[in-house]
Structure formats: C-alpha cells, structure tokens
Amino acid sequence: MKNNFDEYVERRGTDSRKWSLIGMLEMAQYVDEESIPMWVADMDFRVPEFVIEKLEKRVKEQVFGYNIVGESYYESVKYWLKKKNNWSIEEEWIVPTSGVVPALCFAVKAFTEEGDGVIVQNPVYPPFRSSIELNKRTVVNSPLKLVNDRYEMDFIDLEKKFKEPKNKLFILCSPHNPVGRVWTEVELKKLVTLSIENNVIIVSDEIHSDLILFENNFTSLGTLNLKNLIVCTSISKTFNLAALKASNIIIPDESLREKFKEEMFKVGLKPVPNIFGAIATEACYTADGEKWLEDLKKYLENNYKYLKKFLDENIPNIKCMPLEGTYLAWLDLKGLNLTEEELVNKIEKEAKIVIDGGHIFGEEGKGFIRLNFACHRDVLKEALERLKKVF
Ligand SMILES: Cc1ncc(COP(=O)(O)O)c(C=O)c1O
Structure with a gap:
C-alpha cells in the first residue's frame, strides 16, 4: 500500500489523549x-497497513489468553537494532516492558536507594524528574547549555555531579526531547568515560532514535560500551503505537538485568509484552x-x-x-x-x-x-x- 501521510485522519472522538482536549489540560x-x-x-x-493486517489477523483468532513471546519476537528486536543502530545484541539482554516511563521507574528503584541522586539534563521530558521524585530520590539537574543556538552538555558540571558518591544514576535523553539534539559519538564517549570512572549507571532513553532527521547520525550508547548500561527502545514514537504499551529495555549486564527484573516482579509484572504490542513490534521491525x-x-x-x-x-x-x-x-x-x-x-x-x-x-x-x-x-x-x- 502507498504510504500516504497526506491523508487527513480525523482523530476527534477517538479517545485520543492528544485530541480529547476539554478537561485534559492546565489551560x-x-x-x-x-x-x-x-x-x-x-x-x-x-x-502502517502491514501492522493493521497482522493485528486484524490476530483479532480474528478470538482468544486472548495469557501470551508468551517466542524467538521471532526477539529476532525482530535484534534485527532492528543491528540494522538501524549497528548494535548487535543478545536475546537475553532484551527485557520487554509496558512502556519506557515504567522502565525509568524500575531503573530508579533498582539502582538507587531513597535519597540518592539521579542526574538529568533540563530542559527535559518531565517524567524523567517525576520517576525520580515519586520514588523519593533526588533530582540532580545538570542543565544543558545553549551555545550559538545549539544545546550542549555541560561536561564540567557533569563531571562534578558524576563524582558525587550519592549520585548513582544518570538518565540520558538520546535524542533529546524537547531540544531536538542528536548527541554525537564524541559527546557520548565522554559520558561513557564519566560513567565508567565513577561507576554511575546510565539509562539511555533512545525512544526517539529512529526519528533522526536530515544529515544527522545517531549513535546508540550500546555501541560504545556495555557496562553500567540500560537502553530504552520502543515502537511507540516511530510507528505511532504508544497505546500498545510495548517497549524493549536492553540490559547487557546480567546482574543489572536481574535487579531490574526484580523491580518488575515486585509489582507483579512479567517481562512479556501484551499480545498486540508483541505482534506490532514484529510487524514494524522489518524491511517494510x-x-x-x-x-x-x-x-x-x-x-x-x-x-x-x-x-x-x-x-x-x-x-x-x-x-x-x-x-x-x-x-x-x-x-x-x-x-x-x-x-x-x-x-x-x-x-x-x-x-x-x-x-x-x-x-x-x-x-x-x-x-x-x-x-x-x-x-x-x-x-x-x-x-x-x-x-
Ligand atoms: C523521551 C521519552 N521517553 C519516554 C516517553 C514515553 O514512553 P512510554 O509511552 O513508552 O512510557 C516519551 C514520550 O513522549 C519520551 O519523549
């Protein structure tokens, strides 16, 4: 089918959060x-039509009992990360969660104690801060700097904050929402050095990483280092499937992965995506x-x-x-x-x-x-x- 982004889609009256404006907003x-x-x-x-077809086929089966995901699911995630980001991952590194924001909360709880500091870079996606504050940790802000109309990381300030023993975790937005920066390999390598030298774990939220525009190149943090690393990925932004709540969190280090999963188990969650999220992920992570x-x-x-x-x-x-x-x-x-x-x-x-x-x-x-x-x-x-x- 032709991809037609020029087709107007009426979203009013579809229970869309974005379009159900009345009563939803501050203003x-x-x-x-x-x-x-x-x-x-x-x-x-x-x-995309090829996603709809797969979902419709599954709906027609008419039974929606507990599901599992098989090898083809993990293969599709591995295929996509290799193809898009040149990152070869192992199947067991993949931890499916029902969203990236829940994963941020699990990471905060798994890798820090109450009162510990978690570094973020304002201006940034608000749930970075709320996932820290709601779990009684401290937001440690290392603001981005505006240099000639381009946002940059403040490495002098970051170094100070990475060195502070109370600060155990850093949540990176890569690419950065809302400032639209795609961090360069040089910038990311400096972060990796800080993370290794100071034993600070980095959660790299790469949910927007398929949406790299113009001549820019994306570097996944996973291609630079596997230690102290959690990478968050999802079909949700790329293919407009946020309501399917399907994300994959990549955690190469076994002990970090087990700690992360433990936080999921504590609230009764298994690392299995819901059936429609799983089907859509396999459909999206393809040549189509x-x-x-x-x-x-x-x-x-x-x-x-x-x-x-x-x-x-x-x-x-x-x-x-x-x-x-x-x-x-x-x-x-x-x-x-x-x-x-x-x-x-x-x-x-x-x-x-x-x-x-x-x-x-x-x-x-x-x-x-x-x-x-x-x-x-x-x-x-x-x-x-x-x-x-x-x-
Ligand atoms: C940087 C970033 N992380 C996470 C999310 C939301 O993720 P999810 O809906 O999977 O919880 C968004 C949504 O805008 C985002 O911009």
Missing part, C-alpha cells in the same frame, strides 16, 4: 473543539517498517522546513531552534517580550493552538514552547496562519 478553560492540538508526542498519521519510516521522515523533514521558513519569514521574533531529530520543534518566544500569561492567552486562547509550555521541561524551558509538527501539512499551515494573526 483547559481556553480550549475547545476549534483548538489544534500540537502538544503530547503522538503523531496524527495512520499506522524501514521503508515506511523513510517515507515518514521525509514528510517530517518537510513539515519542519515549512515551519521554520514560515516563522523566519512571518514571525521572526519566534526563533525555531535547529532540529536534528524527533518531531518536536523547540521554539524560543523570548523575543516577543511577553509574560508567560500573555503568551498562553495569545497561543491557547486567541490562536487556539495547544502546545506544551517550556516550563514543564524545567525552569530552563521558560520562554520556550514545544510544538509537535507530526500532523497533516494543512493542519500545520492552519496553525501557523493562526499564530501569524495573533502575533
């Missing part, structure tokens, strides 16, 4: 059915999946180029930060000289665009917004026209 009082949701990280595109992904990335690149050009030409006080990966644009609105309240009024009340305010990613995100452009081009155009009108 809910301004949001109504005219609002365009460009917030939470899911795409408005239909799932690669082809679909290539087409998706072209569409996303063109959406980003459209967005950037439009803002540069029409609202130059909104700076569209450079993007290397993900479908989440990071926009600097400080040039508009408006208060947070005035910005919300303009964007959510007047323009009726629902975005994620930068502050949710940490103090460092204030003055920015995150805009999800994984939508039909016409929807993006309409949203930008509305922004142009109010600014």
Whole structure:
C-alpha cells in the first residue's frame, strides 16, 4: 500500500489523549473543539497497513489468553537494532516492558536507594524528574547549555555531579526531547568515560532514535560500551503505537538485568509484552517498517522546513531552534517580550493552538514552547496562519 501521510485522519472522538482536549489540560478553560492540538508526542498519521493486517489477523483468532513471546519476537528486536543502530545484541539482554516511563521507574528503584541522586539534563521530558521524585530520590539537574543556538552538555558540571558518591544514576535523553539534539559519538564517549570512572549507571532513553532527521547520525550508547548500561527502545514514537504499551529495555549486564527484573516482579509484572504490542513490534521491525519510516521522515523533514521558513519569514521574533531529530520543534518566544500569561492567552486562547509550555521541561524551558509538527501539512499551515494573526 502507498504510504500516504497526506491523508487527513480525523482523530476527534477517538479517545485520543492528544485530541480529547476539554478537561485534559492546565489551560483547559481556553480550549475547545476549534483548538489544534500540537502538544503530547503522538503523531496524527495512520499506522502502517502491514501492522493493521497482522493485528486484524490476530483479532480474528478470538482468544486472548495469557501470551508468551517466542524467538521471532526477539529476532525482530535484534534485527532492528543491528540494522538501524549497528548494535548487535543478545536475546537475553532484551527485557520487554509496558512502556519506557515504567522502565525509568524500575531503573530508579533498582539502582538507587531513597535519597540518592539521579542526574538529568533540563530542559527535559518531565517524567524523567517525576520517576525520580515519586520514588523519593533526588533530582540532580545538570542543565544543558545553549551555545550559538545549539544545546550542549555541560561536561564540567557533569563531571562534578558524576563524582558525587550519592549520585548513582544518570538518565540520558538520546535524542533529546524537547531540544531536538542528536548527541554525537564524541559527546557520548565522554559520558561513557564519566560513567565508567565513577561507576554511575546510565539509562539511555533512545525512544526517539529512529526519528533522526536530515544529515544527522545517531549513535546508540550500546555501541560504545556495555557496562553500567540500560537502553530504552520502543515502537511507540516511530510507528505511532504508544497505546500498545510495548517497549524493549536492553540490559547487557546480567546482574543489572536481574535487579531490574526484580523491580518488575515486585509489582507483579512479567517481562512479556501484551499480545498486540508483541505482534506490532514484529510487524514494524522489518524491511517494510524501514521503508515506511523513510517515507515518514521525509514528510517530517518537510513539515519542519515549512515551519521554520514560515516563522523566519512571518514571525521572526519566534526563533525555531535547529532540529536534528524527533518531531518536536523547540521554539524560543523570548523575543516577543511577553509574560508567560500573555503568551498562553495569545497561543491557547486567541490562536487556539495547544502546545506544551517550556516550563514543564524545567525552569530552563521558560520562554520556550514545544510544538509537535507530526500532523497533516494543512493542519500545520492552519496553525501557523493562526499564530501569524495573533502575533
Ligand atoms: C523521551 C521519552 N521517553 C519516554 C516517553 C514515553 O514512553 P512510554 O509511552 O513508552 O512510557 C516519551 C514520550 O513522549 C519520551 O519523549
């Protein structure tokens, strides 16, 4: 079947979290059915046909008792990581979980004690901090630095924080949500050195790693080092399957893997994906999946180029930060000289665009917004026209 990202998919009334706006959001009082949701990280595109076919076939079997996953499941994960990231992994390293965020919580509980520090880099995906705080550990922030409009890691600060004996874990967002950086091999090697020298475990959340745009190259941390390492992967962002709750956590070190699984067992979970997540994973991690992904990335690149050009030409006080990966644009609105309240009024009340305010990613995100452009081009155009009108 032709991949048609230009087909408009009506998501209102489908129990979509992104589109069920009323009552869902902080700014809910301004949001109504005219609002365009460009917030939470899911795409408005239909799932590939070859995935639907496999799921439908399974539905027709009409029995949904406890499932297991066999060799073909693990082979598909191994195939994908080798093909996409040139990382050869062993079957036993793979621990399926029902989502990456639960895996972050298991890792926090498995590898730290209450009161220990866990390092993150703000501005960052909020559940990094909540998985630490809700489990009574301490968030240790090593903020990213903005250097000539590009975010960089602050290695001097990181070194200090890695050396602190209380800090046992580091959660890396690779590629980084929301700033869109794809970390280079040089940067990642420095992190590996810090991790080995100070015996700090790194959880590398690589959920966005299939969505590398333009000429950028992704390096999986697993290709650089296997010690002190947890890598989180999933079909959810790449193929728009977040509701299937299917992730694979790769843990090469046996003792770390056993500790991680123990945290799962303590809450009654087995490392087995739900039946539809398993089927979708096997369907996606194939040559068909690669082809679909290539087409998706072209569409996303063109959406980003459209967005950037439009803002540069029409609202130059909104700076569209450079993007290397993900479908989440990071926009600097400080040039508009408006208060947070005035910005919300303009964007959510007047323009009726629902975005994620930068502050949710940490103090460092204030003055920015995150805009999800994984939508039909016409929807993006309409949203930008509305922004142009109010600014
Ligand atoms: C960096 C990152 N990790 C994890 C998730 C969510 O993962 P899951 O839905 O598998 O829990 C997201 C979703 O936006 C994300 O951006």
